[in-house]
Amino acid sequence: MEKNNKIYIAGHRGMVGGAILRKLKAEGYTDVITRSSAELDLRDQNAVNTFFETEKPEYVFLAAAKVGGIHANNTYRAEFLYDNLMIEANIIHSAYKTGVKKLMFLGSSCIYPKLAPQPLREDYLLTGPLEQTNEPYAIAKITGIKLCEAYRDQYGCNFISVMPTNLYGIGDNYHPENSHVLPALIRRFHEAKMKGDPSVTVWGSGSPKREFLYADDLANACVYLMLNYNEKELVNIGTGEDLTIKELAGIVKEVTGFEGELLFDASKPDGTPRKLMDVSKLSGLGWKYTTALKEGIEKAYQDFLSK
Ligand SMILES: NC(=O)C1=CN([C@@H]2O[C@H](COP(=O)(O)OP(=O)(O)OC[C@H]3O[C@@H](n4cnc5c(N)ncnc54)[C@H](OP(=O)(O)O)[C@@H]3O)[C@@H](O)[C@H]2O)C=CC1
Numbered sequence: 001m002e003k004n005n006k007i008y009i010a011g012h013r014g015m016v017g018g019a020i021l022r023k024l025k026a027e028g029y030t031d032v033i034t035r036s037s038a039e040l041d042l043r044d045q046n047a048v049n050t051f052f053e054t055e056k057p058e059y060v061f062l063a064a065a066k067v068g069g070i071h072a073n074n075t076y077r078a079e080f081l082y083d084n085l086m087i088e089a090n091i092i093h094s095a096y097k098t099g100v101k102k103l104m105f106l107g108s109s110c111i112y113p114k115l116a117p118q119p120l121r122e123d124y125l126l127t128g129p130l131e132q133t134n135e136p137y138a139i140a141k142i143t144g145i146k147l148c149e150a151y152r153d154q155y156g157c158n159f160i161s162v163m164p165t166n167l168y169g170i171g172d173n174y175h176p177e178n179s180h181v182l183p184a185l186i187r188r189f190h191e192a193k194m195k196g197d198p199s200v201t202v203w204g205s206g207s208p209k210r211e212f213l214y215a216d217d218l219a220n221a222c223v224y225l226m227l228n229y230n231e232k233e234l235v236n237i238g239t240g241e242d243l244t245i246k247e248l249a250g251i252v253k254e255v256t257g258f259e260g261e262l263l264f265d266a267s268k269p270d271g272t273p274r275k276l277m278d279v280s281k282l283s284g285l286g287w288k289y290t291t292a293l294k295e296g297i298e299k300a301y302q303d304f305l306s307k
């Protein structure tokens, strides 16, 4: 990928696509093209075909998707399956047809079996049943991986798949119900502090463990792998370190300055008990994250306050 190549970021208005755009601009890439969903609905096969035939991007970051936390995944099951299947099938097929030199597909750590051994190695894919709350999303993401593999096997396309762990950062979705845990807690603790509430309620038991990566670090990894990785096998992107949701809530409490009590709502789902990424492949390729969790949460809180 040269500085003057034509690069398409699908999903540039999102947290991840936005971070990839910042990284490419900072690195001096001069021909990055983008479309909002209002300009180009990636579920529309004809529109996607026409876009690729007209623009002929040489490199593609596929960071557009229907995304959300445990509640959104579990509630909007049809959209999480349909939208994600359509988006990735349309882009990957058009990329093949128009001779894209390289494409990166972004999956998610939820593609691994719910009770897979920890840490999650790339070869645990399709070795057991999925977590029920996000099965539709996971099935769509697994299909994206298989599309990349199949177009590589049959047509020699250099399409690679990366599996990010749970992400957070600038431009996150702070919706009270549909967001992921970190932006949800930032909002809830902040609002409780402002209102002087005596307590904040965290969903589930607090015992599930999660790993969190700052979105700008993920973007650095994506650009690094776009430049340095050309194999069929997927690559995990994470920190290799996790903590309980209760511990996470303690950090958010400290960063936001909320001084009340923590309560847990056991009627809300816990989801997968643990999903810690095995990042040895990524480390072997020469990449490591830089933003410590507390530092990243401080930056994310400033982002939330700036809205
Ligand atoms: N956030 C996380 O914790 C994780 C995210 N990922 C993956 O990273 C990628 C990006 O996620 P993230 O940035 O958090 O998500 P966001 O929700 O922040 O952004 C998603 C983007 O996708 C675009 N999009 C959605 N539907 C369509 C559509 N029908 N047509 C065109 N564009 C569409 C949206 O465009 P617009 O704004 O123009 O509507 C939006 O900018 C996804 O593939 C996700 O699965 C993986 C692991 C964890």
Ligand SMILES: C[C@H]1O[C@H](OP(=O)(O)OP(=O)(O)OC[C@H]2O[C@@H](n3cnc4c(=O)[nH]c(N)nc43)[C@H](O)[C@@H]2O)[C@@H](O)[C@@H](O)C1=O
Pocket (backbone or CB within 6 Å): 068, 069, 070, 071, 073, 108, 109, 110, 134, 137, 138, 165, 166, 167, 177, 178, 179, 180, 181, 182, 184, 185, 202, 203, 204, 208, 210, 245, 268, 269, 270, 271, 272
């Ligand atoms: C990235 C990933 O994101 C989702 O999976 P998830 O890891 O379960 O993500 P989550 O961030 O929503 O929850 C993590 C944990 O945190 C607990 N939790 C506490 N309080 C809140 C809360 O207020 N909101 C949310 N959302 N969760 C909360 C919650 O009960 C759970 O135990 C899938 O979309 C999946 O498809 C996917 O890819």
